[in-house]
Amino acid sequence: xxxxxxxxxxxxxxxxxxxxxxxxxGKSALSRMxxxxxxxxxxxxxxxxxxxxxxxxxxxxxxxGSIYYHFGSKDEIVDEVLATxxxxxxxxxxxxxxxxxxxxxxxxxIERGMVAHLDLLLTKGDYFSSNIRLYGxxxxxxxxxxxxxxxxxxxxxxxxxxxxxxxxxxxxDVKIVPLRMFILGALNWTMEWxxxxxxxxxxxxxxxxxxxxxxxxxxxKKDVAEVEWPAALRGPRSR
Amino acid sequence: xxxxxxxxxxxxxxxxxxxxxxxxxGKSALSRMxxxxxxxxxxxxxxxxxxxxxxxxxxxxxxxGSIYYHFGSKDEIVDEVLATxxxxxxxxxxxxxxxxxxxxxxxxxIERGMVAHLDLLLTKGDYFSSNIRLYGxxxxxxxxxxxxxxxxxxxxxxxxxxxxxxxxxxxxDVKIVPLRMFILGALNWTMEWxxxxxxxxxxxxxxxxxxxxxxxxxxxKKDVAEVEWPAALRGPRSR
DNA sequence: GCGGTTTTCTAACTAGCGTTCGATATTACA
DNA sequence: TGTAATATCGAACGCTAGTTAGAAAACCGC
Numbered sequence: 147x148x149x150x151x152x153x154x155x156x157x158x159x160x161x162x163x164x165x166x167x168x169x170x171x172g173k174s175a176l177s178r179m180x181x182x183x184x185x186x187x188x189x190x191x192x193x194x195x196x197x198x199x200x201x202x203x204x205x206x207x208x209x210x211g212s213i214y215y216h217f218g219s220k221d222e223i224v225d226e227v228l229a230t231x232x233x234x235x236x237x238x239x240x241x242x243x244x245x246x247x248x249x250x251x252x253x254x255x256i257e258r259g260m261v262a263h264l265d266l267l268l269t270k271g272d273y274f275s276s277n278i279r280l281y282g283x284x285x286x287x288x289x290x291x292x293x294x295x296x297x298x299x300x301x302x303x304x305x306x307x308x309x310x311x312x313x314x315x316x317x318x319d320v321k322i323v324p325l326r327m328f329i330l331g332a333l334n335w336t337m338e339w340x341x342x343x344x345x346x347x348x349x350x351x352x353x354x355x356x357x358x359x360x361x362x363x364x365x366x367k368k369d370v371a372e373v374e375w376p377a378a379l380r381g382p383r384s385r
Numbered sequence: 386x387x388x389x390x391x392x393x394x395x396x397x398x399x400x401x402x403x404x405x406x407x408x409x410x411g412k413s414a415l416s417r418m419x420x421x422x423x424x425x426x427x428x429x430x431x432x433x434x435x436x437x438x439x440x441x442x443x444x445x446x447x448x449x450g451s452i453y454y455h456f457g458s459k460d461e462i463v464d465e466v467l468a469t470x471x472x473x474x475x476x477x478x479x480x481x482x483x484x485x486x487x488x489x490x491x492x493x494x495i496e497r498g499m500v501a502h503l504d505l506l507l508t509k510g511d512y513f514s515s516n517i518r519l520y521g522x523x524x525x526x527x528x529x530x531x532x533x534x535x536x537x538x539x540x541x542x543x544x545x546x547x548x549x550x551x552x553x554x555x556x557x558d559v560k561i562v563p564l565r566m567f568i569l570g571a572l573n574w575t576m577e578w579x580x581x582x583x584x585x586x587x588x589x590x591x592x593x594x595x596x597x598x599x600x601x602x603x604x605x606k607k608d609v610a611e612v613e614w615p616a617a618l619r620g621p622r623s624r
Numbered sequence: 625g626c627g628g629t630t631t632t633c634t635a636a637c638t639a640g641c642g643t644t645c646g647a648t649a650t651t652a653c654a
Numbered sequence: 655t656g657t658a659a660t661a662t663c664g665a666a667c668g669c670t671a672g673t674t675a676g677a678a679a680a681c682c683g684c
Contacts, residue, residue: 173651173661193522195434199642211644212662220642253602279521282577283432316601324592325601327578328571335570338521353560354567361600362555362564363492412631412681438672450674451632459672 178216180206186227186272194224194283225288228280231273232295236302238262243306252310257355259306261348263333268342278334300326329358417455419445425466425511433463433522464527467519470512471534475541477501482545491549496594498545500587502572507581517573539565568597 184205188197199220203210217223242262246255266274281292303326310316332354340350423444427436438459442449456462481501485494505513520531542565549555571593579589 177661193432193434195432196522198640200640208661209663210642211664214643214645215661282518283435314603317603320596320601321592324589325596327575328593328596331574331577332567332571334577335574336566338570338573339566350563353563357559357564357567357597357600359600359602361596361598361602362559363598363600364553364556416631437670439670447631448633449672450634453673454631 174216177206177208177212181208181213181216181223182227182230183272185223186231186276189224189227189276189280190272194280221285221288224276224280224284225291227273228277228284228288228292229295231271231275231277232292232299234271235263235266235274235277236295236299238266239299240302252306252313252315253355253359256306256310257351259303260329260333260351260355263330264336264340264347264351267333267337268340268347275337278337300330303330329354413455416445416447416451420447420452420455420462421466421469422511424462425470425515428463428466428515428519429511433519460524460527463515463519463523464530466512467516467523467527467531468534470510470514470516471531471538473510474502474505474513474516475534475538477505478538479541491545491552491554492594492598495545495549496590498542499568499572499590499594502569503575503579503586503590506572506576507579507586514576517576539569542569568593 181202185197185202188201188205199213200210202223203213206213213223217226239259239262243255243259246258267278268275277292281289281296284292304322307316307322307326311318311320311322336350340347420441424436424441427440427444438452439449441462442452445452452462456465478498478501482494482498485497506517507514516531520528520535523531543561546555546561546565550557550559550561575589579586
């Protein structure tokens with residue numbers, strides 16, 4: 147686990163991709179997907195080190211050894227899972243924000259981006275949630291690549307927020323980067339406590355967005371969305 | 386790792402506490418502390434499963450087997466580390482907010498609480514940061530106890546925020562619990578990216594507090610603290 | 625400095641991990 | 655239908671993990 151002590155004889159046995167054209171999944175590609183799906187789900191729930199290749203294999207309907215036909219190592223699996231997750235969220239948020247079109251203000255676009263982020267994190271997307279949870283657990287060697295992907299996603303948000311600022315919807319003295327860190331940090335942390343079966347992701351995003359835009363202090367206009375919060379929010383799960 | 390399969394023959398070998406009065410540390414108590422300190426530091430950096438008893442022992446200046454004179458299992462160590470960490474932050478924030486005295490408003494008290502939280506999390510307190518990082522990684526059996534401690538800390542913040550609301554410093558339509566989740570979530574997430582050697586914890590807390598209280602939208606008074614942000618905040622480390 | 629207690633060491637055990645590889649089953653095309 | 659390519663199995667290997675227990679060392683009051 148610590149370090150890859152022997153120079154990895156990478157994929158020494160794996161044969162090249164069959165079925166070169168963009169045909170139906172094909173047996174190999176299908177098994178690959180099943181392995182990745184199983185791994186993402188287990189990683190998300192158990193973390194990297196506590197997830198076993200034998201568990202992954204079982205969930206994918208095969209034996210542990212068979213995994214090595216498709217992947218050269220456990221590291222290679224987590225690498226692909228995390229990369230997929232980050233690309234997923236990037237595309238989703240990009241699309242979501244763009245498709246909000248010109249008719250809506252940045253405040254609404256940002257809220258939709260937050261909903262997309264929370265939704266993929268909490269209800270869909272074991273790949274993305276694996277990324278968020280596992281980044282600090284993966285072997286050092288994989289870090290730089292995934293740090294880069296994270297930064298790319300961060301820049302996407304910076305861009306949105308900066309545009310909002312230039313459009314006059316965010317005060318000019320607000321620093322974009324720490325603001326983004328703050329917002330995404332709060333969203334990512336929901337993994338630790340938010341149960342989407344009990345609360346509504348949309349409601350939470352709306353409330354948070356209202357706090358961030360309007361602030362919580364008492365003064366003039368009060369236009370925080372009057373969301374009906376499930377009374378149980380102080381319930382069993384808490385931080 | 387999965388579950389404690391054999392009914393724990395708890396501390397079958399450990400003898401009772403020596404040196405009953407509140408004297409000097411004593412050899413045993415000192416070794417115990419060294420083990421806990423080493424464990425907290427390693428847990429914080431590597432997580433639970435990737436931290437070895439042999440690593441802990443080495444950092445504490447002894448052999449792995451010797452640990453079992455002081456603790457019944459690895460679980461017992463992490464249990465004590467996490468509990469200590471949560472009690473530390475509770476006392477610290479309680480004291481910090483209380484000692485802000487009557488002369489200051491809630492806005493300032495909350496900011497001081499945030500600074501205390503960030504400070505213990507990021508620069509002091511391997512115990513508290515271990516708690517924050519490891520809660521999702523510890524064996525199921527330990528969870529309920531630590532969930533309870535977390536909830537207790539959450540209630541402390543709720544109380545502060547609710548008082549602020551009743552004192553008229555927070556709008557009445559703001560829901561306290563999700564607000565607290567939001568704020569503490571953002572603070573906890575700093576573990577993933579904030580480098581206290583590069584940035585100032587106080588500056589970050591001040592900026593965040595300004596955003597939360599005043600909001601980011603453009604309107605009347607602009608009183609977000611004009612913090613000088615280290616130009617490098619968009620630098621190598623990012624989300 | 626002796627004797628019992630406290631603390632640590634040393635060496636081993638078992639379990640489970642990632643990984644390997646020859647044998648075997650399955651598939652797809654001639 | 656036969657056969658080469660593809661995909662999986664099954665058993666093993668080496669290693670490291672947490673843990674155990676008897677022997678050894680360190681400690682301490684007398």
